[in-house]
Amino acid sequence: MTDATFWAAADRHLIRYGATFSPRIITSARGSYVYDEQGRAILDFTSGQMSAVLGHGHPDIVRTVTESVRTLDHLYSGMLSRPVVETATALAATLPEPLDKVLLLSTGAESNEAALKLAKLYTGNFEVVSFDRSWHGMTSGASGATYSSGRRGYGPAIPGNLSLPTPNAYRSPFRHPDGGHDWRAELDYGFAMVDAQSVGSLAACIVEPILSSGGIIDPPLGYLAALRDKCAERGMLLILDEAQTGLGRTGTMYAFQRDGVTPDIITLSKTLGAGLPVAAVVTSSEIEERCHANGYLFFTTHVSDPLPAAVAGTVLRVIERDGLVARAEQLGRRLRSGLLDLQSRFDVIGDVRGRGLMQGIELVTDRASKEPADKLGQAVTESCLTHGLHMNIVQLPGMGGIFRIAPPLTVTEDELDSGLAILGTALAENAG
DSSP, rough: OOOHHHHHHHHOOOOSSSSOSSSSSSEEEBBBBEEEEEEEEETTTTTTHHHHTTTOOOOOHHHHHHHHHOOOOOOOOTOHHHHHHHHHHHHHSSSSEEEEEEEEEHHHHHHHHHHHHHHHHHHHHHHHEEEETTTOOHHHHHHHHHOSOOOTTTTOOTTTTEEEOOTTTTTTBBBOTTTOHHHHHHHHHHHHHHHHHHHHHHHEEEEOOBBSTTBOOOOTTTHHHHHHHHHHHTTTTEEEEEETTTTTSSSSGGGGGGGTTSEEEEEEOOOHHSSOOOOEEEEEEEHHHHHTTOOOOOOOTTOOOOOHHHHHHHHHHHHHHHHHHHHHHHHHHHHHHHHHHHHHHTTTTTEEETTTTTTEEEEEEEETTEEEOOOHHHHHHHHHTTTTEEEEOOTTSSSOEEEEEEOOTTTOHHHHHHHHHHHHHHHHHHHO
């Protein structure tokens, strides 16, 4: 199939499901790079879909998948295997008490659906609160709690979904007299609105510790603890969606650890499978026992499958063995230094934010007005690809183009520096 035939067939047969496809045909991937049909190396600064924390084709993952396909890959959902129990045990050991009950699934949306059902069954309520820049998935319950995009044209979302202002320190209108971000006033205002809209059936608040699709928004230290208090006052469960932040990405094993806050439920996906479809819900024995007594049902085709469970177990072992959490914190400092250097050179970079190997820059036309630079973001993205760097830009109403930077935890210092250099070149070509 020639390139022209390939793209014609793609145009004819594929349902388009989001942004336009990258104009390269990818044939292989290794480490921090993907390769197109011409053999050109493209440095992957998004870890695939923010997932491949061990890079591409990691030998431990290859061995695990090969052995699992050969011996035990899929079972009836009511059967158990050693990889499932061993991985659940290992995963629980990485989390604080009382998080000790694990459900292994396939995708982030699926894990959020399962978590929301647990919260609703446990509390007997149905209302769900989430950030107004959130992304929790495309299935019905997860989609109902997603506000960053994808809401128009599909009819009513699940009843009971309420939004909370995203604590965006760069753009929030809530300010102290000195201009600082007044996130406590913002949180109080948000819950006043929630209380006004609620019909008295608040079940859960689901948030990302760092919003990714929402624009790499890192809530200030203290926010999650205050949010937890707001939930406790109302009898709500706090669900943390760590699909992208979990397993070392932010320089701690879990992003919530920075804040000293333990959620009632945590959901994991992307990073847990290192690029393969694995997800998990982890909660307490007390919540699991009540939900089981009330008839909790989440019986899916691939729940507790041995192959993905084995992959997740391997990911956990490699992260611990190779010290990748500390490495992400160390490389995150190097990444931040490089981004701040770019900000000092290019006025179009209005803000640098994030933690560890999950950081972002927001492009603006003017730092004083913070006017979004939407077209510039796309141009810089295209220039980066031309020079061998894959970047992802988030463009949301009222915000500038925001680059999400999330290379694998295995990225080398040279690769990190190379990516920053290419980004600098692309900015120079398009922003002068």
